[in-house]
Structure formats: C-alpha cells, structure tokens
Amino acid sequence: MKALVALILLVQIAVYQANAHGPKPIGPSPPLGLRDCDSSEGEEAAEVAMDYINTHHKHGYKYALNRIEELRVLPRRPASEVVILELDLLETKCHVLNPLPLENCTVRELINHAIEADCDVKLLKEDGKLSVTGARCHSSPDSAEDIIKICPDCPLLIPLNDTQVVKTVELLLDQYHSTNDAYFMLIEIARAQMQAPNTIIAEFAISATNCSSKDASENVKACQALSGDQAQFGFCVGSVMHVPKEEIHVECEVYAPQSEVAHPVLAKDNVGLLPAVVQGFSHHNLRHSHSSQFNDSSESNSAEVPVAATLSAKLVVKRTVSEPTAEHPGDVLHPPPPQCPGRIRHFHI
Incomplete structure (x- = not known):
C-alpha cells in the first residue's frame, strides 16, 4: 500500500513539473530567416x-x-x-x-x-x-x-559554332548588306536552330562600322566598329533554306546610338565568336557572366x-x-x- 501511494505521488510530481514549464509548442519551427517568396x-x-x-x-x-x-x-x-x-x-x-x-x-x-x-x-x-x-x-x-513531345516540327537548338550556322550567318549578313548602304560587322551569334529537314534559323548581333557596303567589298580589313558617341548596334533574325533551292530571309533592327554601351567583344577588338564561351554550346550560359x-x-x-x-x-x-x-x-x-x-x-x- 505504501508503495502504491509513493508511485501516485511521483506521477503527480512529474505532471506538476511538466505543467510548470508552460505549454508545449506544436509542429516544426520555421527555418531561420525564411520569408514568404511572394511578399x-x-x-x-x-x-x-x-x-x-x-x-x-x-x-x-x-x-x-x-x-x-x-x-x-x-x-x-x-x-x-x-x-x-x-x-x-x-x-x-x-x-x-x-x-x-x-x-x-x-x-x-x-x-x-x-x-x-x-x-x-x-x-x-x-x-x-x-x-x-x-x-x-x-x-x-x-x-x-x-520540345518534340509538344511540337514535333519545332526548330531545335544547335551549337553556335556549327559550320552550317557560321555559313548561314555569313549569307544572312551578305543579304542584309545587299539592300543597305552602311556596313555592319558581326559581334556574336546569339542563337541557332535547325528546322528539319533543311533550314537553319540564326539570330546574331551586329555593330556599325566606318565603312559603306561598297567600301567593305573592296577592303573589309579597313573597316572598324564605331565607338563612343557613334557606337551603334543592331540585331538580326534570319533563315536559310538550302533545298530544293536556296532561300534567304533576314530582318535586322538597328538601335539608336548608345554611347554608354561598350560591348566586351568590341572592347577587346575581337569581333566575332568567343570560343571560350560558345565552343560547342547551344547558348550563352549565364555562368560565364558571373563566375x-x-x-x-x-x-x-x-x-x-x-x-x-x-x-x-x-x-x-x-x-x-x-x-x-x-x-x-x-x-x-x-x-x-x-x-x-x-x-x-x-x-x-
């Protein structure tokens, strides 16, 4: 009987001590500093x-x-x-x-x-x-x-330095110069896609030079990209279908002069592709900009x-x-x- 009384007292003491510490929190606490993402x-x-x-x-x-x-x-x-x-x-x-x-x-x-x-x-x-x-x-x-699952006929990305892509951009730029007097040089190929079975679609950035298209045809090495207050850039989108006959379509948008913009490729006097960035890649990875x-x-x-x-x-x-x-x-x-x-x-x- 004494043992039973002692056991009851011990249980009551344990309950009292538990309640003395106050109410128990329920559920996991939020991670440190985490806030609502849409706040x-x-x-x-x-x-x-x-x-x-x-x-x-x-x-x-x-x-x-x-x-x-x-x-x-x-x-x-x-x-x-x-x-x-x-x-x-x-x-x-x-x-x-x-x-x-x-x-x-x-x-x-x-x-x-x-x-x-x-x-x-x-x-x-x-x-x-x-x-x-x-x-x-x-x-x-x-x-x-x-992409193929939702659109079997949609164009797919291909490497920027693919020989077909480089040739396509050359054809597109020549086509643009055939109808425009000012001569623009290539800054970079920004995107390239293959439209099965025989069409290449390319997007590329260009820069105005101190040459006309006629001057460039005679001595392209003398042409230099404009800089400072005269710097002017553009962007082209075009496609080349090779068979059954070659068809070339290109549209370029030339932006107003941007004196405050200095493209890094131009700054290095190295107009064209950057092998370290695009060699074998189908896009310009953001990692290269921030590494x-x-x-x-x-x-x-x-x-x-x-x-x-x-x-x-x-x-x-x-x-x-x-x-x-x-x-x-x-x-x-x-x-x-x-x-x-x-x-x-x-x-x-």
Missing part, C-alpha cells in the same frame, strides 16, 4: 537582383523572373540585413544590347526551345536600400525530347561575396504541407511556414 520584400529584392544579373550578362539575351524559389532575410550587425534569394529565370527575346526595358521584353516560348536559368543572389540592405553583393547563375535549354564574381570570399575586402556556402542547404517549404494541430488546449502552435516557392509568372520547364 513585397521578396518582389523588391528580386527586382534589384534581376537588374544586376542582366547588367552583368554581356552575351546572349536578357532574362526575366519566372519564380522566387526561396527568400531568406538574416540580421547583420549593427543595423543592416542580408537578403538571400534563389531565383528561377527564363530567357527573353531581347538581346543584351537591346535598349528595350526588361518589362517590355517577351519571354521566349516553350516551343521555341526555351532556356531556363537558376540564380543564387545575395543582397545587403542598409538604410532601406538594397545592393547585390554576389550572384551565381547557371542556365540550360529545355531538353529536345520535351568571376567569386574570387574573394572576404566580405570586408570584396564587394562581391560568394553565396554558395550560404545557400548550400535547400530550405524550400512546400505549399502542400499540412498545418499541425494542437492536442491540448494549452499547447502553442508555431506560425505556419512561409510560402515558398512562389508563384510561377510564365511557365515551368
């Missing part, structure tokens, strides 16, 4: 990040935001914040030399062999102002198999801070996770986890 602070940070990415991308096309995959905001002493973004982007039809604002650029359709990019971006927020301190990106085309941003990991010594280590853990919270329920009236529920990834703005690859 206003996420939209603001993504806008700054997109401007940075497109400004530093010197080849190929501008990219548009498709979805915010993750948003984290961490405090930083004494009074600033570090904002970390994971972004999903899509290639637009605007070449990087096109002065059209990004919001007016059309995202390339899925059936036009769309290209997707993933970017990790780190920003610093001080006095309410956001600035990018590091970015790491990688882009890749949708698989040919996926040099991570030479120094010291935040005090470099304005560009690597974010790879910070973003190594994927803290993506699915929207389908069910909310925990309290088992007892006194239990405390953690707030629901922030909603990430965010909404898809265009389409998913």
Whole structure:
C-alpha cells in the first residue's frame, strides 16, 4: 500500500513539473530567416537582383523572373540585413544590347526551345536600400525530347559554332548588306536552330562600322566598329533554306546610338565568336557572366561575396504541407511556414 501511494505521488510530481514549464509548442519551427517568396520584400529584392544579373550578362539575351524559389532575410550587425534569394529565370527575346526595358521584353516560348536559368543572389540592405553583393547563375535549354513531345516540327537548338550556322550567318549578313548602304560587322551569334529537314534559323548581333557596303567589298580589313558617341548596334533574325533551292530571309533592327554601351567583344577588338564561351554550346550560359564574381570570399575586402556556402542547404517549404494541430488546449502552435516557392509568372520547364 505504501508503495502504491509513493508511485501516485511521483506521477503527480512529474505532471506538476511538466505543467510548470508552460505549454508545449506544436509542429516544426520555421527555418531561420525564411520569408514568404511572394511578399513585397521578396518582389523588391528580386527586382534589384534581376537588374544586376542582366547588367552583368554581356552575351546572349536578357532574362526575366519566372519564380522566387526561396527568400531568406538574416540580421547583420549593427543595423543592416542580408537578403538571400534563389531565383528561377527564363530567357527573353531581347538581346543584351537591346535598349528595350526588361518589362517590355517577351519571354521566349516553350516551343521555341526555351532556356531556363537558376540564380543564387545575395543582397545587403542598409538604410532601406538594397545592393547585390554576389550572384551565381547557371542556365540550360529545355531538353529536345520535351520540345518534340509538344511540337514535333519545332526548330531545335544547335551549337553556335556549327559550320552550317557560321555559313548561314555569313549569307544572312551578305543579304542584309545587299539592300543597305552602311556596313555592319558581326559581334556574336546569339542563337541557332535547325528546322528539319533543311533550314537553319540564326539570330546574331551586329555593330556599325566606318565603312559603306561598297567600301567593305573592296577592303573589309579597313573597316572598324564605331565607338563612343557613334557606337551603334543592331540585331538580326534570319533563315536559310538550302533545298530544293536556296532561300534567304533576314530582318535586322538597328538601335539608336548608345554611347554608354561598350560591348566586351568590341572592347577587346575581337569581333566575332568567343570560343571560350560558345565552343560547342547551344547558348550563352549565364555562368560565364558571373563566375568571376567569386574570387574573394572576404566580405570586408570584396564587394562581391560568394553565396554558395550560404545557400548550400535547400530550405524550400512546400505549399502542400499540412498545418499541425494542437492536442491540448494549452499547447502553442508555431506560425505556419512561409510560402515558398512562389508563384510561377510564365511557365515551368
């Protein structure tokens, strides 16, 4: 009997001690610093990040935001914040030399062999102002198999340095010069596709020179790209069908002079393809534009801070996770986890 009484007392003491510590939290606590991906602070940070990415991308096309995959905001002493973004982007039809604002650029359709990019971006927020301190990106085309499933006859990407592509661009540029007096030189081949069975479609950037088409036909080596206040760029889209007979179609848009724009290819006096960038590749990878941003990991010594280590853990919270329920009236529920990834703005690859 004494043993039974002692056991009851021990149980009552244990219950009392448990209740003394207060109500128990229910459900997992949200990951550190995770915020709603579609919040206003996420939209603001993504806008700054997109401007940075497109400004530093010197080849190929501008990219548009498709979805915010993750948003984290961490405090930083004494009074600033570090904002970390994971972004999903899509290639637009605007070449990087096109002065059209990004919001007016059309995202390339899925059936036009769309290209997707993933970017990790780190920003610093001080006095309410956001600035990018590091970015790491990688882009890749949708698989040919996926395109064929939804559109068997759609053109597919082929390597930019393919001999057929290079020959096609030469024919297209010659065709353009046959009806225009000013002579333009090739900056870069931006995109090339094969339309089965015998058509090559090419898109390429051009630069105005100090020559007329007649001057170039006599001595093309004397032609130099215009620079400074006279610098003028253009962009061409064309196709060459080889059989049953050769048919050439090309349209070029020449932009108004952009004195503040200096294309890196022109800066190096090396107009044409960049083998280190496009050799064997079907697009200009965003990785090549940002890989040099991570030479120094010291935040005090470099304005560009690597974010790879910070973003190594994927803290993506699915929207389908069910909310925990309290088992007892006194239990405390953690707030629901922030909603990430965010909404898809265009389409998913």
